[in-house]
Amino acid sequence: MARSSLPGRLPRGPFSPDFWRSPLRGTWFTSVLGVVLLFGITVLFVTGLVSYAAYNPDLSPVNDRTPGKGILGFYLFSWPTDPPWLYRLTQGVHVTLGLGLVPVLLAKLWSVLPKLFTLPPARSVTHALERISLLLLVGGALFEFVTGILNIQLDYVFPGSFYPLHFYGAWVFFGAFLAHVVLKAPAAFRNLRRMRRGEDEEPDEDLTAARPDPPTVTRRGALGLVGGGSLLLLATSAGRSFDGPLRRTAVLTPHGGTEPGSGPGAFQVNKTAEYAGIRPDDTTEEAWRLTVTGRTGTVRLSRAELLAMEQHDADLPIACVEGWSTSDQAWRGVRLRDLAALVGHDDPAAVYVESLQAHGTWRDAALSAGQVADERSLLALSVNGADLTPDHGHPARVIVPAAPGVLNTKWVTRLTFGDL
Amino acid sequence: MSDRRSRLGSPFHLLVLLCSFALCAYAGVRLLDGDWLMITVWFVGAALIHDLVLLPLYAAADRALITVTVGRTAWVNHIRVPAALSGLLLLVWFPLITGRVSERYASVAALSADGFAARWLLITAALFAGSAVLFAVRVGRRRPGAGE
Numbered sequence: 001m002a003r004s005s006l007p008g009r010l011p012r013g014p015f016s017p018d019f020w021r022s023p024l025r026g027t028w029f030t031s032v033l034g035v036v037l038l039f040g041i042t043v044l045f046v047t048g049l050v051s052y053a054a055y056n057p058d059l060s061p062v063n064d065r066t067p068g069k070g071i072l073g074f075y076l077f078s079w080p081t082d083p084p085w086l087y088r089l090t091q092g093v094h095v096t097l098g099l100g101l102v103p104v105l106l107a108k109l110w111s112v113l114p115k116l117f118t119l120p121p122a123r124s125v126t127h128a129l130e131r132i133s134l135l136l137l138v139g140g141a142l143f144e145f146v147t148g149i150l151n152i153q154l155d156y157v158f159p160g161s162f163y164p165l166h167f168y169g170a171w172v173f174f175g176a177f178l179a180h181v182v183l184k185a186p187a188a189f190r191n192l193r194r195m196r197r198g199e200d201e202e203p204d205e206d207l208t209a210a211r212p213d214p215p216t217v218t219r220r221g222a223l224g225l226v227g228g229g230s231l232l233l234l235a236t237s238a239g240r241s242f243d244g245p246l247r248r249t250a251v252l253t254p255h256g257g258t259e260p261g262s263g264p265g266a267f268q269v270n271k272t273a274e275y276a277g278i279r280p281d282d283t284t285e286e287a288w289r290l291t292v293t294g295r296t297g298t299v300r301l302s303r304a305e306l307l308a309m310e311q312h313d314a315d316l317p318i319a320c321v322e323g324w325s326t327s328d329q330a331w332r333g334v335r336l337r338d339l340a341a342l343v344g345h346d347d348p349a350a351v352y353v354e355s356l357q358a359h360g361t362w363r364d365a366a367l368s369a370g371q372v373a374d375e376r377s378l379l380a381l382s383v384n385g386a387d388l389t390p391d392h393g394h395p396a397r398v399i400v401p402a403a404p405g406v407l408n409t410k411w412v413t414r415l416t417f418g419d420l
Numbered sequence: 421m422s423d424r425r426s427r428l429g430s431p432f433h434l435l436v437l438l439c440s441f442a443l444c445a446y447a448g449v450r451l452l453d454g455d456w457l458m459i460t461v462w463f464v465g466a467a468l469i470h471d472l473v474l475l476p477l478y479a480a481a482d483r484a485l486i487t488v489t490v491g492r493t494a495w496v497n498h499i500r501v502p503a504a505l506s507g508l509l510l511l512v513w514f515p516l517i518t519g520r521v522s523e524r525y526a527s528v529a530a531l532s533a534d535g536f537a538a539r540w541l542l543i544t545a546a547l548f549a550g551s552a553v554l555f556a557v558r559v560g561r562r563r564p565g566a567g568e
Contacts, residue, residue, distance in 0.1 A: 154529075260529065
C-alpha cells in the first residue's frame with residue numbers, strides 16, 4: 001500500500017486518504033487532460049523554438065538575447081521570408097494556444113494533487129528522483145505560462161529579461177516533460193482505450209478517492225467546464241491576430257479591441273515614438289538623414305532623396321512576439337537591396353540597422369542577406385497611402401516579410417551593409 | 421537482490437530520469453545565470469503557490485458553495501460554472517483588469533487600458549445571467565405547468 005504508515009499513527013490532513021473526496025479524480029479524468037496537454041504543449045514547444053529561430057540569433061550578437069545557449073541552438077536555420085504570414089501564424093498559435101491551455105493545465109494539476117501528499121514520501125531511489133522531476137515539471141510549466149502571460153500584458157515583474165527566462169525555462173520544463181511523457185503516456189493512452197471499449201478505468205489508489213462525496217457534476221460535465229474555459233479564452237483572444245471587427249472580439253486581451261488613432265496609420269503599435277524617446281526635432285526634413293554604409297563607402301540621404309529613388313509596394317503584416325498581429329498593410333518605400341546596391345553590394349548582403357531610439361531593447365537589429373534580397377523588404381516611407389506616422393516609425397522604417405515585429409526597426413537612422 | 425532492487429526502483433525509469441535531469445541541468449545553469457536566487461524562487465514558488473495556496477483556495481470556495489447550497493444541489497453548477505469561468509479570466513488577465521499596468525500599456529501601445537475591468541465585469545454578469553436563464557428554463561421544464 002502506497003499510503004501505509006506506521007501502525008498506530010494514522011496520517012492526518014492531506015496525507016490521509018480520507019481527505020480527498022472528489023469523485024471526479026481518477027485515471028480517466030487525468031488521462032484525458034494529460035493527452036490534451038501532451039499534444040498542446042508539444043505544439044507550444046515547437047512554435048516557441050520556431051520563434052527563437054525567427055530572430056536569427058546566430059546572425060549577429062545584437063539579435064541574440066541568449067549568447068550562452070550552446071547546443072540548445074542546434075537546430076537554428078536562416079529564417080525565410082516566405083510565406084510572409086509565417087511568423088504571424090506560428091507566434092499567434094504559440095500565444096493563443098498557450099492561453100487556451102491554461103484551464104487544461106489547471107485541471108490537470110488539480111486532478112493529480114493527492115499524489116503530492118502520498119506516504120511514504122519516497123518508496124525507492126527512483127521514486128524520489130521522479131518526485132524531484134515532477135517539481136521541475138510543475139514548476140517549469142507554471143513558470144513558462146506565468147512569464148508568458150505576464151509578458152504579453154507588459155507586466156515585467158519577473159526576475160530578469162523575458163527572452164532568456166522563457167527560453168531556458170522552456171528547456172528545463174521540456175526536459176522534465178519528456179521524462180513524464182515516456183513514463184506516463186503509455187498508461188494514459190491505455191486508459192483511454194479501455195474507456196472507449198466501455199471497460200472500467202484502471203484503478204489508482206493515489207488518485208481515486210477512498211470515500212468519495214456524492215457527485216455534484218459528472219466527469220464529462222467537469223471536462224466540459226475545462227473545455228468551456230479554453231473556448232472562452234480562445235474566443236476572447238484569437239481576434240487580436242486580425243484587423244477590423246475580429247480584433248474587437250478580443251475584449252480582454254492586450255492589443256485587442258480597438259485600433260490606436262484613426263486614418264491610414266490606425267493599426268497596432270508595439271512601441272510609441274514617445275515611449276521610445278524619439279525627439280520630434282530629430283525627425284524633421286532638415287535634421288534627419290539616413291546614413292548608408294557599405295563596400296564603396298558611406299552615403300547620406302535626406303527623406304526627399306529617398307523619395308526620389310524608385311519606390312516599391314509590399315503588402316505585409318506586423319507580427320509581434322506577444323502573439324498579436326495586424327492584417328497586411330500597404331507599405332511603400334525603397335527596397336533594401338536597392339540601398340545595398342547604392343553602396344556597392346549588388347550581391348545580397350546582410351545589414352545592421354540602427355534606430356534613432358537611444359535606449360531600450362531592439363533599438364538595433366541585424367537582417368540576413370536573404371531578408372535583404374527579398375524584393376518585398378523595404379525601407380518604408382509611407383503606409384496605406386499616407387506618410388508613416390511617428391508611432392509607425394516616421395521618417396523611415398524597415399519592413400521585412402515574415403520577420404518578428406521587433407526586427408522591423410522603426411525611426412531608422414543608419415544601415416550598415418556587409419559582414420556583421 | 422530483490423530487496424536492493426525494490427530500494428532502487430525500476431532501472432528503466434531511473435535511466436529515463438537521469439537523461440531528463442541532464443537536459444534540465446544543462447538548461448538550468450543557463451536559466452540561473454543572472455539573479456539565480458529570485459529565479460529559483462519564481463520557479464519553485466510557482467509550483468508551491470499553486471499547489472498550497474491557489475488550489476486550496478478555490479477548492480475551499482467550492483466546498484463552501486456546496487455547503488451553503490446543501491439540499492438545493494440543482495443550483496450548484498449554475499453558480500459554479502460562471503464563477504469558475506469569471507475567475508479564470510481574472511486569473512489570466514489580472515494585470516490589465518486591476519489596472520496595475522495601465523500606464524505602461526497606454527504609453528507603449530497607444531491604447532486605453534481603462535475598459536478591462538468594466539469588460540470583465542460585463543462578461544461576468546453575462547455568464548451569471550446566462551446561467552440563471554438556463555436554470556429557470558430547466559426548472560420550468562422539470563415542472564410542466566408550474567408557471568400557469
